[in-house]
Amino acid sequence: MGIAWFVVLSAFIFCIGAAGVLTRRNPLVILLCLELMLNAGNLALLSFARAYGNGDGQVFALIVMVVAACEVVIGLGLIVAMYRNKLAIDADEMSGLRG
Amino acid sequence: MIFEQILFFVAAAGAIGGAVGVVVLRNPFFSVLALVGHLLALAVLFLLLRAEFVAAAQVVVYAGAVMVLYVFVVAYIGGIEEPIGPSAGPLRVLGPLFAGVLLVEIAIATIGSGLRAVSSTGPAVADDFGSPEAIGALLLQKFLIAFEAASFLLLIAAVAAVVLAQRRRGLEEAGGETPLQIGRRPPTGPQAEDPAAAGSGGPAGRAIDERTPTVAQGS
Incomplete structure (x- = not known):
């Protein structure tokens, strides 16, 4: 299977995720779409690692997974804090940082 | 194959x-x-x-x-249940448009790249x-440095999650302390203004920090 197929597939997934981040209003779904984009990056990293027969890209993908896990923890904590403070779970309503 | x-x-x-x-x-x-x-x-x-x-x-x-x-x-x-679709703002139209433009750009970048390895199935690798x-x-x-940095990042994220989750409880404790402070303030207020009232109303049940101003005023 050609490496180019994997790279093009990762481009598709990345753009689907970008469209979701730009169009959805629920912060939870925006986080999910961010996961899509990070996973597309992971797929591209792994396919390039395969293309060069080098394990460095796989280590990079693991680090990306760690960063994604941290982002999920902080993002979900913020969403739960928004819910507890009885704010609207809507990215369009939450346009200010001061609170 | x-x-x-x-x-x-x-x-x-x-x-x-x-x-x-x-x-x-x-x-x-x-x-x-x-x-x-x-x-x-x-x-x-x-x-x-x-x-x-x-x-x-x-x-x-x-x-x-x-x-x-x-x-x-x-x-x-x-x-x-969130309404999806062109509800408000130009972003509803611009978002998918931007994503399509991005897809075209990345497709051009990948297909037009001169990387010879991309068009192959990759070299033979060890088992x-x-x-x-x-x-x-x-x-x-x-990659030991990156490994340690990743573990440190996870630790920071865990601490931040605990802090975020406890914020509400901290606010409630602060709200619970406020009536106590309000209830303790008025005895000290008249004491500071009126030494006679402080002298008459100085039972043994008063706190130490309330008795201190009267002593200071008496001297």
């Missing part, structure tokens, strides 16, 4: 279908479930790329732990390529 191609196209269809499902589905709970399917299909693709350890970590960490966290938060907040032993040796020898 033909089996590999069939597996690739099935997994790619699953991955793209899951990704579209995440964006299109209205209920966040179903979006999370679509993302789980997407991640499992991606793990199959990782296996096709000979990244066995990353595929296992994808299934265990991502589709297992992180998605359970998402499901918990969705269940806690409650599935809010232990992508195995836990190889990844572990790389992590602990060549």
Whole structure:
């Protein structure tokens, strides 16, 4: 299977995720779409690692997974804090940082 | 070889279908479930790329732990049916347009790239390529700094999550202290203004910090 197929597939997934981040209003779904984009990056990293027969890209993908896990923890904590403070779970309503 | 191609196209269809499902589905709970399917299909693709350890970590960490966290938060907040579509603002039109432009740009960049390795199926690699032993040796020898930085980042994120989760309780404790402070303030106020009232109203039950101003005023 050609490496180019994997790279093009990762481009598709990345753009689907970008469209979701730009169009959805629920912060939870925006986080999910961010996961899509990070996973597309992971797929591209792994396919390039395969293309060069080098394990460095796989280590990079693991680090990306760690960063994604941290982002999920902080993002979900913020969403739960928004819910507890009885704010609207809507990215369009939450346009200010001061609170 | 033909089996590999069939597996690739099935997994790619699953991955793209899951990704579209995440964006299109209205209920966040179903979006999370679509993302789980997407991640499992991606793990199959990782296996096709000979990244066995990353595929296992994808299934265990991502589709297992992180998605359970998402499901918990969705269940806690409650599935809010969100209206999708051109509801308000120019971003509803510009968002998909921007994504399409981005796709065209990335497609041009990948197809037009002169990388000879991309158009091949990759070189022949050793049997232990992508195995836990190889990844572990790389992590602990060549990328030790990145490994330690990642662990430190996880620690910081865990502490931040605890702080974020405890913020509300801290506010409630502060709110519970406020009546106590209000109830303690008025005795000190008249004492500071009227020494006679302080002298008459100085029973043994007063706190030390309330008696101190009267002593200071008496002297």
